[in-house]
Amino acid sequence: MTTDPADAKTDPATGQSWRVDVAGWPIDLPIVAIKPDFAISLMMVIDLGVKFGEHIGQALAAKLKPLEPDIIVGAATLGIPVAIDVTRALGLDAYVILQKSPKLHLANALEQRISSITSKGEQRLLLDRAAVPLLKGKRVVVVDDVVASGSSMKGSLDLVRKAGAEVVGIGVILTEATDWKQILGADEPLVRSLAHIPQFSPGHDGNWEPIAGT
Numbered sequence: 001m002t003t004d005p006a007d008a009k010t011d012p013a014t015g016q017s018w019r020v021d022v023a024g025w026p027i028d029l030p031i032v033a034i035k036p037d038f039a040i041s042l043m044m045v046i047d048l049g050v051k052f053g054e055h056i057g058q059a060l061a062a063k064l065k066p067l068e069p070d071i072i073v074g075a076a077t078l079g080i081p082v083a084i085d086v087t088r089a090l091g092l093d094a095y096v097i098l099q100k101s102p103k104l105h106l107a108n109a110l111e112q113r114i115s116s117i118t119s120k121g122e123q124r125l126l127l128d129r130a131a132v133p134l135l136k137g138k139r140v141v142v143v144d145d146v147v148a149s150g151s152s153m154k155g156s157l158d159l160v161r162k163a164g165a166e167v168v169g170i171g172v173i174l175t176e177a178t179d180w181k182q183i184l185g186a187d188e189p190l191v192r193s194l195a196h197i198p199q200f201s202p203g204h205d206g207n208w209e210p211i212a213g214t
């Protein structure tokens, strides 16, 4: 374990953090204000080390293995380490990444538009046409670090289905609040997660408090 309460990272803007137990591995997430009256506890999976990566890979693989996936798909950027760690833990090799920026070789990519709460404005997800044969007719699990609004995940599901895959599961380290349930609709029951985080609003004492029901 790398997480000790004394090491708890706090965001200078709020000075507060939120502890969450990720399948037996506690982490402290800085509470970051997105608007004056709204904050999230931010998990940057790329800052948590390779041992945490191995841990979440194995914990998610245990939940996803019964779905018998042929291949894992992850969305850039923070879905990339999750896709790699889950693929490794399942004993698979190939994985497919949905890109966000139009790389040179993606001129002719399959495309899906999305919006995200942690990134500004509208974004695109791109699937290299060369990866379509890896997905067509295959049992696919789509993974990401966090599902919050569900918009990015829905875009990933749409894109993977455009490629002719059967989505048999969705794996995330964290579910955040509940907006994603509406956006994912009939796909909600596919979600397997390791832990849940709420969202935050200012309390009477000026500290951030979890929003009821999130």
Ligand SMILES: Nc1ncnc2[nH]cnc12
Binding pocket: 040, 041, 042, 043, 044, 117, 118, 145, 146, 147, 148, 149, 176
């Ligand atoms: N709490 C969070 N941490 C990291 N990425 C996120 N995307 C949406 N919510 C997030």
